[in-house]
Amino acid sequence: xxxxxxxxxxxxxxxxPPRDLDDAIAAALRRAGLLRRSxxxxxxxxxxxxxxxxxxxFWTHRAPVQPNYILLLYESPRLAGGSRAEYGAWAxxxxxxxxGGEELADSTVLAVPAQxxxxxxxxxxxxxxxxxxxxxxxxxxxxxRHGGAIVLRRIVL
Amino acid sequence: MDERQLVTAFLGGEEAAFRxxxxxxxxxxxxxxxxILGRWRSEANDALQDVWLRAARDLGRFRxxxxxxxxxFGIAVNRCREILRLTPNYEEEIAEVEGVTAPxxxxxxxxxxxxxxxxxxxxxxxxxxxDIYEHTHAEIGAMLGIDEGTxxxxxxxxxxxxxxxxxGNHD
Numbered sequence: 425x426x427x428x429x430x431x432x433x434x435x436x437x438x439x440x441p442p443r444d445l446d447d448a449i450a451a452a453l454r455r456a457g458l459l460r461r462s463x464x465x466x467x468x469x470x471x472x473x474x475x476x477x478x479x480x481x482f483w484t485h486r487a488p489v490q491p492n493y494i495l496l497l498y499e500s501p502r503l504a505g506g507s508r509a510e511y512g513a514w515a516x517x518x519x520x521x522x523x524g525g526e527e528l529a530d531s532t533v534l535a536v537p538a539q540x541x542x543x544x545x546x547x548x549x550x551x552x553x554x555x556x557x558x559x560x561x562x563x564x565x566x567x568x569r570h571g572g573a574i575v576l577r578r579i580v581l
Numbered sequence: 582m583d584e585r586q587l588v589t590a591f592l593g594g595e596e597a598a599f600r601x602x603x604x605x606x607x608x609x610x611x612x613x614x615x616x617i618l619g620r621w622r623s624e625a626n627d628a629l630q631d632v633w634l635r636a637a638r639d640l641g642r643f644r645x646x647x648x649x650x651x652x653x654f655g656i657a658v659n660r661c662r663e664i665l666r667l668t669p670n671y672e673e674e675i676a677e678v679e680g681v682t683a684p685x686x687x688x689x690x691x692x693x694x695x696x697x698x699x700x701x702x703x704x705x706x707x708x709x710x711x712d713i714y715e716h717t718h719a720e721i722g723a724m725l726g727i728d729e730g731t732x733x734x735x736x737x738x739x740x741x742x743x744x745x746x747x748x749g750n751h752d
Contacts, residue, residue, distance in 0.1 A: 432712035432743070435693060438608035439615060441629060446603050449630045450596060458637035460594040516631065520624055521667055 489523045491549035493558040495565065495576050499543045502571030514566050515548060521561050524549035542573065550576075588649050592640045603633070606650055609714065610657055616709050617661045619698045624664050632656050647723070651716065655724040658706060665702060696746035704739035711736055 453459035508527065515522045525548035532539060548565070552558035555578075562576040582590070582598075584605070590598035610632060614625040635656050643652055697705060706725055710716045711732070716724070718732040725732070 431693065432697070432708060432740075433715075435697070435713055437612060437713055439612035441607050441611040442626060445626055445629065446600060446607070449603070449633050450599060452630055452634060453599065453637055454596075456634060456637070458594060458634070459596050459599055461596065516627070517663070518667065519627060520621065520664065 489551050491523050491551050492579050493550040495548040495562050496544050497546045497567045498573040499545045500573045506570040510566050518561055521552055522548050523551045628660050631660050651720050658724050692747050696743045704735050707732055707735040708739035
C-alpha cells in the first residue's frame with residue numbers, strides 16, 4: 425500500500441547514463457564556448473570533427489523515429505543572417521517533433537536537365553501527428569525570419 | 582574541492598570541474614528525466630545534455646540560495662515540461678519509444694514504476710521530487726511554480742492515485 429513515502433522511496437534514485445554521454449555533453453559545452461578543452465590533442469581533434477557535423481549533431485543520441493514530413497528550406501534573394509547554431513538550437517527546442525535535418529553544400533553535384541530557379545539550402549525531418557501540427561513547427565522555423573522560403577511536404581510511408 | 586568550489590570552477594569553464602559535477606549529479610538527473618518523461622524517455626539523453634548546457638549558460642545567475650542539485654533539478658523539470666508540451670496525445674509514437682532506455686525495475690517495483698508513469702504530470706512531478714529525491718515542498722513549489730499547499734495536495738492526490746492503480750492491478 426502507498427501509505428507514505430516509504431514504498432515510493434524504495435524506487436531507484438539513480439540510473440547510470442550511457443557511457444559516452446558525458447563526452448558528448450562536454451563536447452557540446454565546448455562548442456557553445458562554455459568549457460575549456462582539458463584533454464589530449466587527440467580529443468581536441470575528435471571535438472573538431474563533431475563541430476564539422478554541424479546541425480546534424482542534435483539528434484545523435486535519439487532513438488530512430490520514422491519522419492512523416494520534410495521541411496525544405498529554400499535559398500531566396502532576401503535570405504540574410506542566421507547561423508547553424510541558431511537553426512540547431514531551434515531544432516533542439518522542437519524535439520521530439522524534429523527528428524533530423526541537414527544543411528546542403530553550396531555546390532551542386534548534378535542538375536538535370538538544368539538547375540531549378542530556387543535552390544534547396546537544407547531540410548528538417550519532422551514526425552508529427554497531422555498537417556496542422558507539422559505546419560506549426562514549420563512556421564516557427566528561423567529560416568522564415570531571415571527571409572528564406574520554406575516548403576512542407578508529407579513523406580509517403 | 583567542495584561542491585561550491587567545483588561550481589565556481591565550472592563557471593570558469595574548467596572541464597575537470599564539469600566532469601566531477603556530472604559524476605555527482607548525472608545519475609540522479611538521468612533517473613529523474615526517465616521517470617518524468619515516461620513514454621517519452623527516449624528523449625532523456627538529449628534532455629540531460631540540455632540540462633547541462635542551460636546550467637552552464639545560466640550558472641552566473643546561480644547564487645547558492647538552493648543547493649546546486651536542487652537548481653539542476655529545476656532546470657530538468659522545465660526541460661521535461663517543454664518536451665512533453667510538444668507531444669500532446671501523440672499515441673502513434675508512443676509505441677515506437679516505449680521501453681527505450683527505461684530504468685529497469687525488478688520484481689514488485691514493476692507495478693509501482695508503471696503506476697508512477699501513469700500519473701498525470703503535475704502529480705508525477707511532485708511525488709517523484711518529494712518521495713524519491715526528498716525535496717521539500719518549498720523547494721518543489723519554487724521548481725514547479727506552485728505554492729507549498731498545492732505541492733502538498735498534489736502529493737496527497739498522487740499517493741491516492743498510486744494506491745488505486747496498484748490496487749487495480751491486483752484485482
